[in-house]
Amino acid sequence: MSVSLACELNTQKRPELHLADPQPNVSKLEVVASTTPEPAPQMRRPHASTAPDKIFKYLTVTAALSVVAVVLLIVFELVWHSRLAISKFGFGFFAGSDWDPVSGEFGALPFIYGTLVSSLIALIIAVPLGIGVAIFINEMCPRRLRTLLSFTVELLAAIPSVIYGLWGIFVLVPFLRVHVDPLLKANLGWTGLFTGPIYGIGMLAAGVILSIMVVPFISSITREVMLTVPQNQREGVLALGATQWEMIRTGILRNARVGITGGIILGLGRALGETMAVTMVIGNRPEIAKSLFAPGYTMASMIANEFSEATSQLYLSAIVEIGLALFLLTLVVNGLARLLVWMTTRGSPSRVYG
């Protein structure tokens, strides 16, 4: 028995394969054990029995399965508490643009619009920055600085959302109001995106603060994916006489584009669900305005502001339905992102914290 055990250990990569799946003779042994009160000692396996092993395995399986259970529970909870709004409004809920709890009108469009537009602004700013930083850290900066720099960039991901919001209210918003917004209005006012009164707070401020928050996600995934491109690929391109940038563009970025797209979508997933910082700088007004200076409202910040103030059952269930929609949106976006990143890094766990 112990000899066969050793043999299997040599041939099989994972020891649990034979320990976890009881072999036919082992199960026979157990049958014997159950019929005869005292099995002969020499018939047993070297270590007392497999029962503790099984219990241990089932405990860990339970823990792993409960991750699935938690997700299902969240879905159930959201569907259950939004059933009133779902049955009353149907799909029209997502097409209505009026949100007036007093008169009982609930349309989710302004929030969906706000979530999508603020996240889009964030990506427009963060994608070039994130990829640029990734290239700089991986290809440009001195080896000694590399760890320090990547650590510093990832620190951005460790700052709590509420602190971004605090900084946004008292530093970023006044800065935008005084220095950036008037400039945009004067030069790009003709696009219609930068018109109207300048409050400082509004869609643009939310987008800018979100962009700072998602840069570390985009850059660290991009770095990770860039590192998976084989070394000889770069050497090959360089040998053909390419400049460093041409090597990066054709040799690395082109190979890693699927994974980088995954990283960008992952950043999008973060931006969509971000709550506190956005709530503090977006202005919280449920309307759809073309100008980015105008205040807006996102799904997450509406929930944060109104969930505990909901006065009627219908109001509450309308808010929960928005939560459900937000959940499904991030589910699709994150699922897609993970799939893309996995396709390039082959399922090795992500190194992004959180």
Place this chain on the structure above:
Amino acid sequence: MAEALQSGMPVRLSLRRRLVNRAVMAATGVAALLVLIPLFLILGFLGAKGIGSVNWAFLTHTPVPVGELGGGMANAIVGTFMILGIASLIGVPWGIAGGIYLSEYGRNRFGNAIRFTADVLNGVPSIVTGMAVYGLVVVTQGHFSAFAGGIALGIMMIPIIVRATEEMLLMVPQTIREAALGLGIPQWRTTLSVTLRTASSGVITGIMLAFARVAGETAPLLFTAFGNQFWNLKLNQPTAALSLQVYTYAISPYEDWHRMAWAGALVLIVMIMGTISVVRIIASRGMLKGAA
């Protein structure tokens, strides 16, 4: 390229290509700078605006009404640790057990499904988690509590710890497991006393990162712990948290409270950065203690 130069072959790139190369590579440096500036600005402002209000009273007193001088966030600091304690009690054993499953048994399709679900759970907006826990715990119990807040944060910790544990256990060489099994140690003992032990500093790193990540969370606490202006050490009562308190003070119209918000934020960031620094120290000593 260097060899080409040595052999005397003319290596002369067109001016345009060289300029484009220079410009793009400089742009990446500018991007790095642009990303670092907000970080230093945020930390700088926190230090400059917060340090003046962090004093002994801030750390030992409870909040006072608007207009009164003094007061602090002692209850919020204690509340934060209560909530984080509950969260860790839920997230750590659960996360480690899940991670053990994925690394020791889950190299199959089922494991991949779990892995994917963990990533999905990790991506669930924290406000949605808070809403679900509100329905599950707060509505059932009938009141807001530190307990509910801890559950919300614990749920957020699980997927992070699951993936970190898995990653660390996979770094333990197979031969170490085989050696232990070869000595006749049952597999569960091998996993706990040998594999997990070997990877312990890496696993601790993962736990602390999860801790740092949820320590500043505000959104899931809005409808679970709810906040409290007074001392509360009971787990089933509404409980203050630093992050909630910073939020309340930041959006208030009062100068005094803004100062308190900066001070609270400074304490919070010092807590988080402290945790991360400890992580760096552990990590720099090597993820694996026993393994070469």
